[in-house]
Amino acid sequence: MAQSTNSEVEALAGREYEHGFITDVEEERIPKGLSEDTVRLISAKKDEPEWLLEWRLKAYRRFLQMLAEDNEPTWANVDYPPIDYQDMYYYAAPKARDELDSLDEVDPEIRATYDKLGIPIAEQERLAGVKIAVDAVFDSVSVATTYKEELNKQGIIFGSFSDAVKEHPELVRKYLGSVVPYSDNFFTALNSAVFSDGSFAYIPKGVRCPMELSTYFRINANETGQFERTLIIAEDSSYVSYLEGCTAPMRDENQLHAAVVELVALDDAEIKYSTVQNWYPGDKDGKGGIYNFVTKRGACRGKRSKISWTQVETGSAITWKYPSCILQGDDSVGEFYSVALTNNKQQADTGTKMIHIGKNTTSTIISKGISAGRGQQSYRGLVRIGPKAHGARNYSQCDSLLLGDECGAHTFPYLEVKNANSTVEHEATTSKISEDQLFYCMQRGLSEEDAISMIVNGFCKEVLRELPMEFAVEAQNLLGVSLEGAVG
Amino acid sequence: MSSLLDANERFVALADAIAARDAHPGDAITSLRETGRAAFAERGLPHTRLEEWRYTNLAPLSGLSLEPPSEDGRIDRSLLESLATPVFACGLAVFINGRPQEALGGLPAGDVSLTSLRDADPGTAGRLVDVKQHPLAALSAATTEDGIVVQIPAGVALEHPVHLVFVSSSPDAPSVSSPRVVIEAGAGSRAVVIQDHVSVAGGHAHFTNAVTEVHAGANSDLQLAVIQREDDADIHASNVAVHQERDSRFASHVITLGGRLVRNDLNVVLAGSGAECTMNGLYLGTGDRLIDNHTLVDHAVPHCTSHELYKGVLADDSRGVFRGRVVVRPDAQKTDATQQNPNLLLSDGTEIDTKPQLEIYADDVKCSHGSAIGRIDEEALFYMRARGIGQRDARALLTRGFAAEILATLPGEALAEALTADFVARMTGGTGA
Numbered sequence: 001m002a003q004s005t006n007s008e009v010e011a012l013a014g015r016e017y018e019h020g021f022i023t024d025v026e027e028e029r030i031p032k033g034l035s036e037d038t039v040r041l042i043s044a045k046k047d048e049p050e051w052l053l054e055w056r057l058k059a060y061r062r063f064l065q066m067l068a069e070d071n072e073p074t075w076a077n078v079d080y081p082p083i084d085y086q087d088m089y090y091y092a093a094p095k096a097r098d099e100l101d102s103l104d105e106v107d108p109e110i111r112a113t114y115d116k117l118g119i120p121i122a123e124q125e126r127l128a129g130v131k132i133a134v135d136a137v138f139d140s141v142s143v144a145t146t147y148k149e150e151l152n153k154q155g156i157i158f159g160s161f162s163d164a165v166k167e168h169p170e171l172v173r174k175y176l177g178s179v180v181p182y183s184d185n186f187f188t189a190l191n192s193a194v195f196s197d198g199s200f201a202y203i204p205k206g207v208r209c210p211m212e213l214s215t216y217f218r219i220n221a222n223e224t225g226q227f228e229r230t231l232i233i234a235e236d237s238s239y240v241s242y243l244e245g246c247t248a249p250m251r252d253e254n255q256l257h258a259a260v261v262e263l264v265a266l267d268d269a270e271i272k273y274s275t276v277q278n279w280y281p282g283d284k285d286g287k288g289g290i291y292n293f294v295t296k297r298g299a300c301r302g303k304r305s306k307i308s309w310t311q312v313e314t315g316s317a318i319t320w321k322y323p324s325c326i327l328q329g330d331d332s333v334g335e336f337y338s339v340a341l342t343n344n345k346q347q348a349d350t351g352t353k354m355i356h357i358g359k360n361t362t363s364t365i366i367s368k369g370i371s372a373g374r375g376q377q378s379y380r381g382l383v384r385i386g387p388k389a390h391g392a393r394n395y396s397q398c399d400s401l402l403l404g405d406e407c408g409a410h411t412f413p414y415l416e417v418k419n420a421n422s423t424v425e426h427e428a429t430t431s432k433i434s435e436d437q438l439f440y441c442m443q444r445g446l447s448e449e450d451a452i453s454m455i456v457n458g459f460c461k462e463v464l465r466e467l468p469m470e471f472a473v474e475a476q477n478l479l480g481v482s483l484e485g486a487v488g
Numbered sequence: 489m490s491s492l493l494d495a496n497e498r499f500v501a502l503a504d505a506i507a508a509r510d511a512h513p514g515d516a517i518t519s520l521r522e523t524g525r526a527a528f529a530e531r532g533l534p535h536t537r538l539e540e541w542r543y544t545n546l547a548p549l550s551g552l553s554l555e556p557p558s559e560d561g562r563i564d565r566s567l568l569e570s571l572a573t574p575v576f577a578c579g580l581a582v583f584i585n586g587r588p589q590e591a592l593g594g595l596p597a598g599d600v601s602l603t604s605l606r607d608a609d610p611g612t613a614g615r616l617v618d619v620k621q622h623p624l625a626a627l628s629a630a631t632t633e634d635g636i637v638v639q640i641p642a643g644v645a646l647e648h649p650v651h652l653v654f655v656s657s658s659p660d661a662p663s664v665s666s667p668r669v670v671i672e673a674g675a676g677s678r679a680v681v682i683q684d685h686v687s688v689a690g691g692h693a694h695f696t697n698a699v700t701e702v703h704a705g706a707n708s709d710l711q712l713a714v715i716q717r718e719d720d721a722d723i724h725a726s727n728v729a730v731h732q733e734r735d736s737r738f739a740s741h742v743i744t745l746g747g748r749l750v751r752n753d754l755n756v757v758l759a760g761s762g763a764e765c766t767m768n769g770l771y772l773g774t775g776d777r778l779i780d781n782h783t784l785v786d787h788a789v790p791h792c793t794s795h796e797l798y799k800g801v802l803a804d805d806s807r808g809v810f811r812g813r814v815v816v817r818p819d820a821q822k823t824d825a826t827q828q829n830p831n832l833l834l835s836d837g838t839e840i841d842t843k844p845q846l847e848i849y850a851d852d853v854k855c856s857h858g859s860a861i862g863r864i865d866e867e868a869l870f871y872m873r874a875r876g877i878g879q880r881d882a883r884a885l886l887t888r889g890f891a892a893e894i895l896a897t898l899p900g901e902a903l904a905e906a907l908t909a910d911f912v913a914r915m916t917g918g919t920g921a
Contacts, residue, residue, distance in 0.1 A: 075539070387836070402851035405821070411846040417861045420802075420833035424861040426844065432851045 030091040036060060039193050042091050046162050046197075049169060052176075059182035059192030072186050076349040077378040077410055078318050080291065083256060090194045090227070156209055157202040161229055164200035171202055175233055179262040179299045179326070187258040187293045187320075191227045195260070198229035203238035203269070212468050213242045230261040234269035236302065243468055245276040257316075259294045267302030267329065272310070274467055275323075276475055278482075279315035286345025286374075289317025296323035297353075300332035300361075308335040309352065310466040312475045314482040317346055322380065324353035327361035327389075334363040337463040339475075341482050342375025342407070351381035351412075356389040356422070365396035368460045371407035372483055378410040383424055385417045392422040400430040401459050403452070403483070453480035495550035496532035500525065502664065503630035506556045510633075516608045517632060520668070524629025527619035534623045543809040543841040544780045548749050549723050552693060554664045557585035557633060563655060563688065568592055571686040572653045574902045579650035585657060585694075586633040586665030599644040600679070605635035605668055612637055613668050616701040616729035622753060625727040628666040628697040635668030638681060642674035642705065649680035649900060656687040656694040656718060663692070669700040673708040673736075680711045680899040685726075687718040693748070694718070700728040704736040706760060711739045711899045717746040717910060720775060727753040734760030741898055742798075743907055744771040744779050745914055754783040758792040758820075769798035770894040772915055773806025773838065780809035787820040796827040799894050801887055801915065805837035814855060816848040823850065827857035832864065832890050834883070884916050 030041050039060045043053040066072070067085065151158055157168060165172050182192035203209055234240055257279070263271050273296075282289025292315075298307035309323040325334030336352035354363035363383065371377040379398045400409035411428045433455055441451035457464070457476050464472050503525050512518055533550055534541040563584055569575050581602050582592040588604055605613060613635060619626035638650055654667055671681055687694055696718065704710050716724050724747040732738055744750050756765050771779040785794045800808045814825045831840045844857040864886050872882035891911055898904040 400848070402848070402853070405851045406818070407851065408847070408849040410848060411844075411857070413843060413845070413859070415842045415859055415861060416839070417831075417833065417841075418839045420836045420838055420863050422861070423863075424859070426857075426859040428844070428846060428857050430846055430848050430853060430855040432853070 030089065032089055033086045034088070034090055034194065038090050042194055042196065045091065046165070048165060051173060052165060055177065055182065056193050059189050062183050063186070063189035063193055066186050066189055076320050076380070077376065077412070078320065078347040078349050080318055083291070085190070088256065091196060150210060154207045154210070155204040156207060157200065158213055159200060161198040161200050161231065164231075168202070171233065172200070172231065175231055175262065175264055179264060180260050180295050180297050184295060188260055188295045191229065191258045191260045191295070195227040195229040198231070198259070200230070201232040201240060201242065203234045203240045205235040206237045208238065209240040213240060226257045228259045230259070232262070232271060232273070233264045234266065234271050236266050237268040239270045241272040241274070241468060243274045243276075243471060245278070256291045257293065261294070261296040261323075263298035263307055265298065265300050265302060265305035265307050268304045269302060270306040270308075271298060272308045273298070273323070274471065275311040275313075276471060276478070277311070277313050277315050277319075278478060281315050281344065281346045282317040284344050286317065289346070290315065291318045291320075292316035293320040296321065297326065298324070298334070299326045300329050300334060302332070303329040304331045305329050306333040306335070308337070308466070310337040310463065311339070312463070312467070312478065313338070313340040313348060313350060314478055319348040319350050321350045322352055324355070325363065326355045326357065327363065328357045330358040331360045332358055333361070336363075336365045336367070337466045338367045339370070339460045339463045339479070340368070340377060341370040341372070341479060342377045343372045343482055345374050347376045349378040349380055351379045353382040354384070354394060356383075356385045356392040356394070358389060360391040361389055362393040365394070365398070366462050367398040368463055369398070369400040369409055370403065370456055370459070370479075370483075371400065371409045372403040374406045376408045376410070378412060379428070380412040382414040383416070383426070385419060385422045385424065387418040390419060390421050394424045396426040398428040399459070400428075401456065402430065402432045449480070449484065452483060456480075456483065491547070492533055492535060492550050498553060499533070499627055500529050502554055502556065503528070503627070506631050506633065509556060512606065514610065516605050516610045516612045517634065519610050520614050520629045520632060523614060524619050524626045524632070527626035528623065528630050531620070531623050531626070540782065544751055544778065546749075549695060552662045552695065552723075554695060555661045557587070557663045557665045558660065559584065559587075563592070563657065565592060567688070568653065568655065571655060571688070572684050573906045575653070576649055576651040576682070579646070579648060581636055581652050583634075583636075583652070583654045583667055585663065586654070586667045588634055588636065598646075599641060600646055600650055601639040601641075602650070603637045603639070605637060605670070608637045608670075613670050613701065616703070616731055617699055617727060622727055624697055624725045624751065625699050625753075628668070628699045628725070628727065631664055631697070632666040632668050635670065637670045637672070639672045640674055640677040640679045640708075643676045644674070645678035646680070649682050651682045652684065654683070654685045654696065654698065656685070656696050656722065658692040658694040659690070661692055662694065664695045664697065666697045666699070669698070671700070671702045671710070671712070673702070673704050673710045675705040676707045677705065678709040680713070682713045682715065682903065684715045685718055685724065687722050689719055693721040693723060695723045695725075697725045698727070700726070702728065702730040702738065704730065704732045704738045706733040707735040708733070709737045711741070713741040713743065713898060713903065714752070715907065716744045716750055719746060720748055720777065722747050724750045726751070728755070730754075730756040730765070732756065732758050732760060732763040732765060735762040736760065737764045739766040740768065741894070742769040742781065743894070743898075744769075745907075745910055747777065747779075749778050751780045752782065754781070756785045756794070758785065758787050758794065759789060761789045761791040763792045765792070765794040767794070767796040767798070768894050768897055770891055771798070771800050771808060772891075772911060773800070773802040773808055774804050774914060774917070776805045778807045778809070782811045784813040784815065785825065787814070787816045787823045787825065790819060790821045790823070792820065793824045794826070797894065798829045799891060800829070800831040800840060801834065801891060802831065802838040802840060803834040803915065807838065808840045808842075810840070810842040811845065812843075812857070813845045813847065814857065816850050816853055816855065818849045820850050821852040823853040823855065825853070825855045829859040831859075831861045832887060833861065834864070834887070880916070884912060887915055888912055
């Protein structure tokens with residue numbers, strides 16, 4: 001995709017941000033605290049059907065029960081003060097930002113970061129909240145319309161979750177909670193009770209989605225709030241590539257983000273889901289920052305279906321995230337490619353689960369962890385080969401790179417194999433950045449920071465090349481920026 | 489759950505019965521029993537909701553109504569030699585159901601000192617194992633009858649291995665024995681200790697709950713082989729705790745060939761810089777046996793090395809569990825740690841749950857771990873069959889080759905040969921191939 005159309009679409013999406021949420025902005029916040037009334041109020045505001053309200057209420061009761069039984073997960077290798085679930089807004093409209101007249105008014109430090117990431121000017125303006133030039137908006141309207149028409153023509157449904165509930169309730173009802181039930185864990189119960197919005201995509205039989213569903217979503221993601229819900233359904237022989245998140249640093253008022261993502265791939269379908277997450281990680285002393293507690297799971301229901309997760313996690317104070325694949329269909333394929341970076345006092349406990357149920361299912365796990373400063377990084381993964389998953393195959397590789405003598409890197413892989421004709425391999429290494437490599441680069445005139453950034457990018461190459469093209473470059477720069485101050 | 493609670497009460501009563509049977513206030517055993525009983529009464533048997541016990545259900549143990557160990561007069565020297573082949577002439581100590589049998593042992597002469605725990609100073613045992621962390625070690629301490637203290641004086645290199653044979657026998661009712669071994673390797677000493685667990689066939693299930701504490705002095709070189717080849721009805725728990733001083737070299741070999749339910753805990757603390765640790769293990773699962781190996785190596789100081797290789801062969805409906813933890817503390821720079829857990833699954837009913845785990849808090853380290861689970865290589869099988877070797881023999885040969893990497897590292901040729909033969913016999917008997 002050409003860079004110019006890309007930035008135009010982004011500019012358009014920016015326009016949507018300005019106007020699309022106006023009704024929300026005018027709405028009042030639901031007061032702090034969680035109660036049945038909160039759940040009913042959220043549901044009423046979204047004008048939801050009765051069955052969805054019932055589902056939310058069931059989730060809410062389950063959450064209360066888990067809260068009473070002290071079922072908040074504590075097994076992760078992360079440390080944070082207890083969360084007061086009553087001291088939160090469960091439905092807060094996005095804050096209207098003060099608009100700036102030009103980029104010159106933006107904090108120079110933030111601008112410098114944008115430049116390093118290589119973010120196009122138009123998108124910089126949008127991110128910084130600068131009024132977008134009128135012609136750019138006009139230009140992109142046509143582009144967006146073309147995109148929408150193109151998607152519609154092929155029967156692809158793509159839009160916000162709320163719209164999908166209104167326009168395609170039968171699809172939502174059929175698949176909602178079918179991969180991640182509301183009772184799955186503490187945070188899914190919370191999310192299911194109070195989720196505000198999210199995205200919905202449906203790819204009909206035999207359709208190959210002609211574009212990355214990323215450009216749209218880049219904007220959606222940032223404002224849907226802390227409890228978002230995504231549902232993607234790929235019918236037989238369809239293909240979709242989906243990208244969420246943003247490389248630009250995002251400041252956010254909400255401390256707790258508990259999102260749920262569900263993917264369903266039917267016969268011969270393929271879903272590629274890429275994430276770049278760079279939320280506010282807190283300051284150097286670990287003050288503030290986002291808690292990113294996300295449940296992501298894909299079901300390869302159909303034969304020969306494939307789900308591929310790629311993630312670049314550089315933000316958030318705490319990451320608790322295990323994108324998983326349930327390989328039900330025979331010959332289905334699951335993939336997980338991850339780069340997680342922790343600097344300063346960030347903590348990440350992330351990994352994947354590959355549940356092999358069908359015959360001849362294969363999965364690949366490539367996880368690269370980089371720990372700097374006082375960051376703590378854990379890979380936690382499960383590979384389970386069921387008794388009937390004959391001929392299943394898994395390969396896992398988890399490498400950690402340590403920068404600095406106060407950081408940590410940990411690996412917790414669980415391998416459970418219940419039949420004898422499967423093959424499972426797991427490898428992990430931990431080491432520090434090689435002095436020889438550093439010396440070699442610096443001797444050729446690179447600064448220490450550039451040299452480290454280059455070596456880190458080389459370390460992550462296997463994962464970065466899985467990212468959609470237009471994001472790979474930004475992600476590379478992002479790693480460099482996130483490591484700033486780690487050396488010295 | 490209720491059965492577990494019942495079992496806890498029964499086991500506490502059992503500990504009290506053993507303590508009442510021969511009370512010697514003030515000695516090393518009494519203090520061990522008291523701390524063990526207190527810890528066990530508080531926590532009881534572990535359940536599968538605990539991370540450390542996630543894959544190992546102790547129901548076969550909690551279902552047993554155990555009696556204090558009894559004497560079995562049928563065991564003579566020839567029976568002993570048939571069970572514990574090869575029996576080494578030097579430094580042999582024999583225990584039947586956890587009690588020393590001086591008539592059979594022939595306590596050795598020479599440089600090593602073997603003392604009954606009863607005669608040792610109070611506080612000799614129990615220094616390395618935290619009974620609050622290890623519930624079965626707590627139970628072992630509470631029900632211990634006796635133990636042995638092996639002291640290798642500083643600077644002494646033993647020519648022959650010290651052979652400790654533990655025979656269990658439950659002719660009348662299921663019974664328990666909880667032997668304790670304390671090894672103190674003096675500075676600059678060198679020794680091989682073989683801890684051999686066997687049982688007399690027939691009779692009832694026996695629960696052996698052994699605890700071994702190893703103090704490896706500065707620059708000492710110690711090899712410990714723990715061999716478990718008890719009857720298929722028996723339950724075995726083993727807790728080996730090792731504390732290594734500066735520049736010491738310690739190697740453990742844990743060979744599990746028998747037992748219905750076996751749980752091994754091996755915890756090594758590398759407490760002095762330059763210490764080296766090798767942990768080798770081989771487990772063979774046949775029938776519906778469960779073998780669980782939990783290891784922890786704690787790199788507490790810089791410049792230490794640890795190498796771990798545990799290999800598993802699982803046949804029939806057996807289950808294997810492996811959890812290897814490597815912890816590198818914040819100051820333990822220049823650590824070199826490797827860990828491998830390959831598993832060979834021979835039939836479809838088997839299950840393996842493995843969790844190789846690294847926790848690293850220092851940056852200038854080299855750590856790696858790997859785990860592999862697979863079946864016999866079809867191509868290797870084809871190669872052999874094409875050369876006229878039958879399916880059954882070819883499989884046996886390949887499996888033996890897989891195990892040889894561990895068996896060959898055992899100290900002493902006689903032991904390696906005897907265990908290889910035992911391994912092959914049990915494996916071919918088990919697969920029914």
